[in-house]
Amino acid sequence: MSDRLDILSLNRFDPEDATRGQPGLGELLKRREATLNAATMLFYRRPIQVVRAEGVWMIDPTGRRYLDLYNNVAVVGHCHPHVVGAVAGQLALLNTNTRYLHDLVITYAERLLATFPQGLSNVLFTCTGSESNDCAVRLARAFTGGTGFIVTGNAYHGNTAAVAELSPASFRNWGSPPHVRTVPIPDRGMRNTGEAGDQFAAAVAASIDDLRRRGIRLAGLLVDTILSSDGIFPEPAGFLAPAARLVQQAGGVVIADEVQAGFGRTGDALWGFLRHDLAPDIVTLGKPMGNGYPMGGVVTRPEIIECLSAQAGYFNTFGGSPVAAAAGLAVLDVLDRENLVEKTRDVGAFLKSQMVELSRRYPAMSEVRGAGLFLGIEWHHPKTGAPDPELTGWMIEALRERGMLTGAAGALGNVIKIRPPLCFSAADADLFLEALEAALEERFPNRSERNGATGSATQVLPGTTVAHPADSP
Amino acid sequence: MSDRLDILSLNRFDPEDATRGQPGLGELLKRREATLNAATMLFYRRPIQVVRAEGVWMIDPTGRRYLDLYNNVAVVGHCHPHVVGAVAGQLALLNTNTRYLHDLVITYAERLLATFPQGLSNVLFTCTGSESNDCAVRLARAFTGGTGFIVTGNAYHGNTAAVAELSPASFRNWGSPPHVRTVPIPDRGMRNTGEAGDQFAAAVAASIDDLRRRGIRLAGLLVDTILSSDGIFPEPAGFLAPAARLVQQAGGVVIADEVQAGFGRTGDALWGFLRHDLAPDIVTLGKPMGNGYPMGGVVTRPEIIECLSAQAGYFNTFGGSPVAAAAGLAVLDVLDRENLVEKTRDVGAFLKSQMVELSRRYPAMSEVRGAGLFLGIEWHHPKTGAPDPELTGWMIEALRERGMLTGAAGALGNVIKIRPPLCFSAADADLFLEALEAALEERFPNRSERNGATGSATQVLPGTTVAHPADSP
Numbered sequence: 009m010s011d012r013l014d015i016l017s018l019n020r021f022d023p024e025d026a027t028r029g030q031p032g033l034g035e036l037l038k039r040r041e042a043t044l045n046a047a048t049m050l051f052y053r054r055p056i057q058v059v060r061a062e063g064v065w066m067i068d069p070t071g072r073r074y075l076d077l078y079n080n081v082a083v084v085g086h087c088h089p090h091v092v093g094a095v096a097g098q099l100a101l102l103n104t105n106t107r108y109l110h111d112l113v114i115t116y117a118e119r120l121l122a123t124f125p126q127g128l129s130n131v132l133f134t135c136t137g138s139e140s141n142d143c144a145v146r147l148a149r150a151f152t153g154g155t156g157f158i159v160t161g162n163a164y165h166g167n168t169a170a171v172a173e174l175s176p177a178s179f180r181n182w183g184s185p186p187h188v189r190t191v192p193i194p195d196r197g198m199r200n201t202g203e204a205g206d207q208f209a210a211a212v213a214a215s216i217d218d219l220r221r222r223g224i225r226l227a228g229l230l231v232d233t234i235l236s237s238d239g240i241f242p243e244p245a246g247f248l249a250p251a252a253r254l255v256q257q258a259g260g261v262v263i264a265d266e267v268q269a270g271f272g273r274t275g276d277a278l279w280g281f282l283r284h285d286l287a288p289d290i291v292t293l294g295k296p297m298g299n300g301y302p303m304g305g306v307v308t309r310p311e312i313i314e315c316l317s318a319q320a321g322y323f324n325t326f327g328g329s330p331v332a333a334a335a336g337l338a339v340l341d342v343l344d345r346e347n348l349v350e351k352t353r354d355v356g357a358f359l360k361s362q363m364v365e366l367s368r369r370y371p372a373m374s375e376v377r378g379a380g381l382f383l384g385i386e387w388h389h390p391k392t393g394a395p396d397p398e399l400t401g402w403m404i405e406a407l408r409e410r411g412m413l414t415g416a417a418g419a420l421g422n423v424i425k426i427r428p429p430l431c432f433s434a435a436d437a438d439l440f441l442e443a444l445e446a447a448l449e450e451r452f453p454n455r456s457e458r459n460g461a462t463g464s465a466t467q468v469l470p471g472t473t474v475a476h477p478a479d480s481p
Numbered sequence: 482m483s484d485r486l487d488i489l490s491l492n493r494f495d496p497e498d499a500t501r502g503q504p505g506l507g508e509l510l511k512r513r514e515a516t517l518n519a520a521t522m523l524f525y526r527r528p529i530q531v532v533r534a535e536g537v538w539m540i541d542p543t544g545r546r547y548l549d550l551y552n553n554v555a556v557v558g559h560c561h562p563h564v565v566g567a568v569a570g571q572l573a574l575l576n577t578n579t580r581y582l583h584d585l586v587i588t589y590a591e592r593l594l595a596t597f598p599q600g601l602s603n604v605l606f607t608c609t610g611s612e613s614n615d616c617a618v619r620l621a622r623a624f625t626g627g628t629g630f631i632v633t634g635n636a637y638h639g640n641t642a643a644v645a646e647l648s649p650a651s652f653r654n655w656g657s658p659p660h661v662r663t664v665p666i667p668d669r670g671m672r673n674t675g676e677a678g679d680q681f682a683a684a685v686a687a688s689i690d691d692l693r694r695r696g697i698r699l700a701g702l703l704v705d706t707i708l709s710s711d712g713i714f715p716e717p718a719g720f721l722a723p724a725a726r727l728v729q730q731a732g733g734v735v736i737a738d739e740v741q742a743g744f745g746r747t748g749d750a751l752w753g754f755l756r757h758d759l760a761p762d763i764v765t766l767g768k769p770m771g772n773g774y775p776m777g778g779v780v781t782r783p784e785i786i787e788c789l790s791a792q793a794g795y796f797n798t799f800g801g802s803p804v805a806a807a808a809g810l811a812v813l814d815v816l817d818r819e820n821l822v823e824k825t826r827d828v829g830a831f832l833k834s835q836m837v838e839l840s841r842r843y844p845a846m847s848e849v850r851g852a853g854l855f856l857g858i859e860w861h862h863p864k865t866g867a868p869d870p871e872l873t874g875w876m877i878e879a880l881r882e883r884g885m886l887t888g889a890a891g892a893l894g895n896v897i898k899i900r901p902p903l904c905f906s907a908a909d910a911d912l913f914l915e916a917l918e919a920a921l922e923e924r925f926p927n928r929s930e931r932n933g934a935t936g937s938a939t940q941v942l943p944g945t946t947v948a949h950p951a952d953s954p
Contacts, residue, residue: 036582043590044801045603045783047790048579057582060574066581079577081798087573096569100560101533103773104552106521108539109509109530117516130518135608135775136799142615142641149642167795168615169622169643178793295798300576302608302775302799310518317520320651322640325554325768326609326775328517 026054032069033057051415052408061086064432066413075439077428078413080382083271083296084342085431091299094338098331106133106328116333119340121307123278128291130313132306133328137267137294138166140304141230143322144263144290145170147308150316151289152260154225158215161190162419164237165230165265174230177237177419187224189215191251193241196375204247212251216258228261228289233280234269239418240377240384240425242274248284261312262286267294267304268382272343272430275353275380283379298335299342303327348430349380356380359426359437366441370448372399383426384417390452397421399451406447412440499527505542506530524888525881534559537905539886548912550901551886553855556744556769557815558904564772567811571804579606579801589806592813594780596751601764603786605779606801610740610767611639613777614703616795617736617763618643620781623789624762625733627698631688634663635892637710638703638738647703650710650892660697662688664724666714669848677720685724689731701734701762706753707742712891713850713857713898715747721757734785735759740767740777741855745816745903748826748853756852771808772815776800821903822853829853832899832910839914843921845872856899857890863925870894872924879920885913 027034033055040048056074058066063085066074076086084091098112106113117131134140149155157174159165164177176182176190184190191211194204212229219226231248235241252262269280270293276283281291289312294304304327316322326332343349360378363385367373374388387403389396400422407414407424417425428436500507506528513521529547531539536558539547549559557564571585579586590604607613622628630647632638637650649655649663657663664684667677685702692699704721708714725735742753743766749756754764762785767777777800789795799805816822833851836858840846847861860876862869873895880887880897890898901909 033582036584036587039587039591040582042602043587043594043604044579045605045786045790047786047795048605048801049794049796050582051580055582057584058575058577059583061577066575066577081578082576086577087575089573092569092572095572096565099568099773100562100565102531102539103555103560104531104534104539105554106517107524109506109513109523109528110532111509111530114509114512114516118512121516129515131516132518132521136612136797138797139609139612139641146642146645167797168612168641169619170641172619172793180792300572300799300802300804302802302805313518313520317518319653320645321522322520323522324609324611324640326773328521329773329775331773332775 028054030054030057051413053405054408056408056413064429064436072411074408074411074413075428075436076413077426077432077440078415079429080268080273080427081295081300082429083273084299084339084346084348085429088299088338088342090342091301091335091338094334095301095331098334101330103329103331105325107323110330110333112330112333112337113328116336119337120305124291124307125287127309128288128307130308130310132308132313132322132324133332134304134306134324135302135326136166136304137265137292138168138171139324139327140267140292140294140306141165141171141174141263141265142168143306144230144292145174145227146322147290147306147312147316148227148261148263150319151312152225152227154227154260155187156189156219156224156226156260157187158189158191158212158229158255160231160235160238161192162238163190163230163232165232166267186222189218191215193235193238194247199241199243199247202244204244205250208247209250209254213254216254216260226255226258226260228263229255230263230265232265232268233284233286234274234379234382236268236382236425237417239386239423240382242283242379242382243377245276245283245379246285249286252286252288256289261289263290263292264288265292267292271296271339272349272352273380273382273427275349275356278349297339298332299339301332301335303332303336343430346431352380352430355432355434355437356383358434359383359440362437362441363444366445366448370452372396372452378426381426381428381430381432385424385426386418387422387424395420395422400424402451403447406450407443410443410446412443501527503527503530524886526878527881529881529886537902537909545884547881547884547886548901548909549886550899550905550913551888552902553741553746553900554768554773555902556746557772557812557819557821558902561772561811561815563815564774564808564811567807568774568804571807574803576802576804578798580796583803583806585803585806585810586801589809592810593778597764597780598760600782601761601780603781603783605781605786605795605797606805607777607779607797608775608799609639609777610738610765611641611644612797612800613740613765613767613779614638614644614647614736614738615641616779617703617765618647618700619795620763620779620785620789621700621734621736623792624785625698625700627700627733628660629662629692629697629699629733630660631662631664631685631702631728633704633708633711634665635711636663636703636705638705659695662691664688666708666711667720672714672716672720675717677717678723681720682723682727686727689727689733699728699731699733701736702728703736703738705738705741706757706759707747707852707855709741709855709898710890712859712896713855715756715852715855716850718749718756718852719758722759725759725761729762734762736763736765737761738765740765744769744812745822745825746853746855746900748822748829751822770812771805772812774805774808776805776809816903819904825853825903828905828907828910829856831907832856832913835910835914836917839918839921843925845869845925851899854899854901854903854905858897858899859891860895860897868893868895873897875924876920879923880916883916883919885916
């Protein structure tokens, strides 16, 4: 569910339910609330205590293994020995900043930039996707002289003050700031008939006009190239491009937020913007970049950096350290060596096709979307046809009880987000499909129900007291 | 020098000079400029390539050792084996986010919070000091309903859009945003007569009044408790307190930025605000927190967090990971085990007293300031009495040539900043003092010159082409 819903659910967190079958958790939950505050959300009605992880598995103190279908940060697999070794080795040798010369950070920059189209030849290193998007906002403002931004309707771009203003998904009540315009995702009909690009471009054009009318100069379009928090909308590939061209024609920059879609996630290419045939001016990187080592980056043209540096300095203490470079290089190594982009495409296509099959039998699965290993299942009430966040939450909990970790997405909280480490195999997909089918059978026990009726004997938990946050991680 | 000066110096970077005596660097510098952009500054006219570091030493590819008097990030010493071991061990086990339960992050939060006054009982984990200050800005806005901030005249609080607006030191031409007021540091006379607190409070009171007059509601005072980028002004301890009380009486919050002064740096206490007897509402942490592992934190009262979370979610993907917790715990372990706060007080006092002695012989050293191992030497032209950034830059380069790494601070770039890892010993101080005296003798070769004349035979390098950035790291 969106953050809006997490927050609403906060007050109704029920520790008794949380510790059901996990009595040891009670004390930990109390200590956590006393220090990190209850506002620091936990996943799942019965939160999971994780003590170790490897590959696609997260493991609790009793040794129970959970299949991780959620965490894109561990992009090459939890605790991948090549990445752990590279980071540990460099930590013991040197961990300092970019104001000393070090060849590793330059080698990493070269290797990373070689994956981008010509022109996008410079990188500024940061520590997080939020810092990357924040830096992109500063670059866009400096380069264009504008302040107006266009984002999608339920965008999430990070946690800093400037990017939170561009993240409707973060707010309980989104009060669109004067310099921000939101555009809707093309509707299903348009997406299926190939008119999505025109519809999206028309919405962006209207926003450009509206900003101009109000005397707000355009800075740019900031867009997550898989539209994760909006509900995962990768198709049709290319539909973002006409709008992007309009923005550039109007003097704005296009910022491709690759924090979610980047590093091979979509299976089609290393970067989501390439799928869409975009020519972004700025690309932002984060989450998977160091397989969990905190690092991010902003890739752009030299003249854009120079516009900012003519006004102000930009320095990031931890960004681009030799340790971050070692982590980043190791991630690129593994993506290559283990053929993960290709594997992602194939395993993702298999998983998607199987879920599409399943959705034919269960009309509540109203749409299965995705590219590579970033998939979404949208849920509607099988009788009323209304978006069904309650069912979505129920399914997420039912999957968790079966050892499958997923989360929610979308403005209405009615999309299950599937985004495992890219070492996820077809055999892992089978395990998930089995659990998904079992959960569906539990929820819809009778054949007739599978054609429209909700089950009454199912364990529908009272209320939606649990966080399935859509924003991050 | 301040960032203002780095930027000015950018265009005049001279690669020939940079590679003098270090021919291998030319290729590396070219590759660096092509990828990281020339805007990513390097320290020193002849940049240093560092390949490893241990304790207080940084080591170049030829094996030459440099005494690090600059890097507060490696607070317990570069590559401290206890921290490296803790991080490497946890990396191999689990690296995930706070939406899963993990005892290490709670244990760390408890241990960290136990060092704060009662009431400051919650912590939000971030990845950098910039993220911490940015989060503090969001908290202050949500809690007070205000937007107006007061900062010191050459403050540096980080690199995000929101905190850059509160960082005059970052800008080439600081155009004070409408919601920001800057206050000057009390002058030397006031600092010596004990009226600094009144003078500082009067400036803050005037800012509060001015914001009120313009209809801008006060959010708070954001202050680095050692005033690093302003030029390092720790004395007299307590001088920040009256102003802070005024801010709180006027409905604003006091944010103590401990990114520089925290973790024992001042030798008097773990936190700089304790030296000043402040009762901050929010405390921000960064740089030294993980001895180089990217982590930060915001310590505050629960009701302040709850004001933000009533409006919007706050989630930080990498913040508070088990690896960050392991790093943070290991740093606290070493600070304790090696008695580093006490040692910092003693070694710092020794170094300061010796530099004060030296300043009696060299009037160009117009003031020696500091607390613990955060010391500043201010330089004025010995004849004209004017602030002397040229001499300051010359001394920094002369020290670097003698294997001593320092940097600059202050709005005028005329303060040498000394801020070594806290394992810095009295013997290390002796090495530095010897080099400092030798550099002074080189610059002022005749006894008479030591009493006022600048040397003419000294190697004054043409122009100020080199960065000695005051902001960070």
